[in-house]
Amino acid sequence: MPFSLYMLGLAVFAQGTSEFMLSGLLPDIARDLDVSVSTAGTLTSAFAVGMMIGAPLMALASMRWSRRRALLVFLNAFLVLHVIGAVTTSFPVLLGTRVLAALANAGFLAVALATATSLAPPNAKARATSVLLGGVTVACVAGVPGGALLGQLWGWRAAFWAVAVVSAPAVFAIVRAVPATAGAAAGPVSARGELRALRAPRLSVVLLLGALVNGATFCALTYLASVATEVTGLGEGWLPVLLALFGVGSFLGVTLSGRVADSHPVPLLLTGGAALLVGWATFALTAGNAVATVAFVLVQGTLSFAVGSTLIARALYAAGAAPTLGGSFATAAFNVGAAVGPAAGALAIGAGAGYRAPLWVSALLVTLAFAVAGVATAVRRRSAGERGEEAPAPTA
Template identity: 70%
Template sequence: MPFTVHLLALAVFAQGTSEFMLSGLVPDIARDLHVSIPAAGALTSAFAVGMIIGAPLMALASLRWSRRRALLTFLVTFLLVHILGAVTTGFAVLLATRVVAALANAGFLAVAVATATALAAPDAKGRATSVLLGGVTIACVAGVPAGAWLGQLWGWRSAFWAVALVSVPAVIAILRSVPSDGRPRPSSPSARAELRSLRNPRLVVTLLLGALVNGATFCAYTYLAPLITTVTGLTSTWVPGMLALFGLGSFLGVTVGGRFADARPLLLLATGGPALLLGWVTFALTATLPAATTVLVLLQGTLSFAVGSTLISQVLYVAKEAPTLAGSFATAAFNVGGALGPWLGGLPLTAGLGYRAPLWVSALLVTTALAVAAVSHPLRRRTSAPPQSPAHRSPSG
């Protein structure tokens, strides 16, 4: 895999830290800005909504720029709004910064996915995607727990400052490592036609499955901190470690997904999907037990990202008619789940059903995904497995 792809993952690490770190900061933000915990949880949904809207819009807007210019514009904007978020005293302003940061993140990720998959071999889109998503999972392993730890030491604002600082080396890395030929990227011969590819039912099904599975992940993860402290009964000092454990699982899941997403996607999805459902149900039933919670945080992180990242990488294969916007479609699908999950998880919390309820919502979302997959299986079977080059074809496969 080209080294530039790994450098892009560095920026994705900073952005992933920002996207996920609120799961450990929600209680502090709610208390400091005098809003409810579900309202503070909506910051995660706002970020995801910005990603959904921004992915295709920012991808289209940057078509006339060189890739380096696009990446730098989006990343510097992302950095600056985090500084604003760190100093604001109003929830509305913080909410607005999350939306703008999401737009910048969406544009960056869409261009980064297109850049990475263009640099990779034609049958290695899954591996290239897994490297980029590896930046997100490392954020879960190191960045998010570090953000929670900083929040406990110096307040939630320090985590926003840390994201801004971590973004600086990524800016330098892009300046030094991503070439700029001084010419804009040619506009798509049919940007309108690429958007029309969304009429393809096979693409829509793949996007829907990715959104549902990732929605389940975001639903449980957003409210993991209060679940651990109020249902499991652990002290707040356990929260960073639990978040790191989930992040470790997500890293393992993306690694597994990267190995199977190109050659054996159906095998991974057929086994991982039901296992993911069983895991959410078991987690909901045993959330009061510290030992079970510890094991299931790791297990569900692994399964969620193995299945989720595989589905997202399949978007890149199915969206053959949209080579420019395929990355934005994949980004949007990931973040539809990011918006849907926390919002749905917040509904039973507002109704007073307790912090175990989001786990049941996650189980319901995965159940819906399995039902959609079962109904659409004949359609997906014709498109899920990418064609393999002779070098990658084995006698058994």
């Protein structure tokens, strides 16, 4: 893989750290800026909403630029917004920086996905995707705990400064490593062409599958602390260990996807998806056992990111005629899942189903993904039969 892909992965690491690090900083932010913890929690929601709407909007806005220019604009904006966030004493200003940073993050990730797949060999989109998503998994393993540690030692502002500092080398690396002519946009006609290409039914199915699988992942991950303490009976000291294990699993899953998904995507999706479904259901049944909880956190993290990364790669293959907007729609779809999954888990808990409920909801979401894939395959086979063609093999 080209060196520039790893530099893009470094930037994604900084952005992933920024997205997830607030979970350990909210009480400190609330005290410092004189707001309630629940009000401070809107910083997380604001970032998620910005990611959902920002990916396609920012990708469209940057289509007239070369990809290197777009990457630099988005990454520099992300860096400057974190500096502003680190020095502000106003909660509304901090909230505004989170929304704008999410827009910049979404735009960067969409363009980075397009850039990575254009720089990699034509049959290596999954490997290129795994390099970028590896930045997110490393953020889960090291960046988020590191941000929390900085917050404990020197206050929440230190974590914001750290994200800005880590982003800086990526800026210089992109200038040197990403070709100036990489992916120059073709103007309004190209935008209309990409939007037409995004109407392809196959791409819509893959994006829906990605949203469902990612919804399952984030539903369980959001309430993992409650499952561990209230159901398993583990002490709070175990929570960083469990989160780190999930991060290790996510790294293993992304690595597996990068090695296998280009050549054998369907077997990986079918076997990995089935194992994921069985895993969530079995985790729900055995969550009272500490050994089982620790094991399933690692296993489910691996399976979730192996299947999820493969679906992102399949979306990029399916959106070959829309290289920029395809990445943005994949980003948006997965963030829809990240928002809907935890909300569904909250509804289940609120209905009195207990803290095992999010695990059952995760199993249900994966079941729905299989149902969608089955219906889509049946429709394609029926359409092929009506046209007198050979029935297509089940694919994502």
